[in-house]
Amino acid sequence: MAQPLVKLRVLAEGAIGAATGPEAPEVPEAVLMQRVGNGDREAARLLIDRHLGRITAFSNRMLGDAAEAEDVAQETFLRLWRHAGRWEPRALIGTWLHRVAYNLCIDRLRRRRSAPLDEARDVADPALAAGTVVHLKQVSDTVERALATLPERQRHAILLVHYQELGNIQAAAILGVSVEAVESLLARGRRSLKQRLAALRPDLLGD
């Protein structure tokens, strides 16, 4: 029995080297989309590896609900697969995915009646924080709470540019506004965020 197991290990190690070695070439995404259109499962898998995590994270930040975010991410990719056969080579998959996910999130937000953040977030007791080590989760929750209170468009601009690190042109295309409008949304959003954080936790903005 030893020989077949040795052969399996050698084949598996070869597969690992091929998939993760420094020589593994990065296939252009236009080529991957063409392959997906032809039923290439490996091409689909590569696109999932590259984009699923980011799109899910973006949807989660938009909706504040992990389950809904995954639904949006899945629907977004379903639409990508359906679009594969007529994909324009010069289009950017990342921007396309963000646009679709953004629109799906907006639809869900409009249908909601409750606030985006369903779970109660603990706001750190300033007296407790003074002179003590700040708990990372408390800081994270405080920033999330402050973000959630921003006007919707400002918050969306910040999510796209700061968290998803899309360029201003891409963000403008997704939001359906000019680049100047994106800058205005970002500047007002960051200013409001700073003011809210200063009110919640003035210690956080000092060094």
Next chain:
Amino acid sequence: MRGRARVDLARFVEILNAYGAEPRRWPAAECAAALALAETSPHAAALREEAARLDRLMDRVGVHSVSPGLAAAVLMDAEPARHAPLRRLIDLVRTLSRDVRPYGGVWRPALALLLATGLGLGAGMGGVVQTGPAVTVLDNALGAYGELVE
């Protein structure tokens, strides 16, 4: 978009106010000029550091991990006819995981085990899938196993 190559202090402040302190988020056409200003002007550098404080706070927001079944479900969407039975199992597990969400501390590992069992049973249909590069590795290994048993 402003296509100018030169960035004065007023424009630099606008860039910081909108995009923060990290050059990777700055408008591409102005990035080099803005960075040059920050490196030659102590006032600009101080303003950049102030913007960086807010950036650091914003970056503290946690990142949520993707559940293991999601990548599998998304991949199966690319080939719906081929994976229909296994897809139904994964959809059931993901639906149940939300229904028992209040009991997540107890049920989540149980459902993860069920999902893993289902994926393992379905491996012969065309490979187990996970998020990340490991998906390629594992499927190739399973393909290698298939070569062995033929």
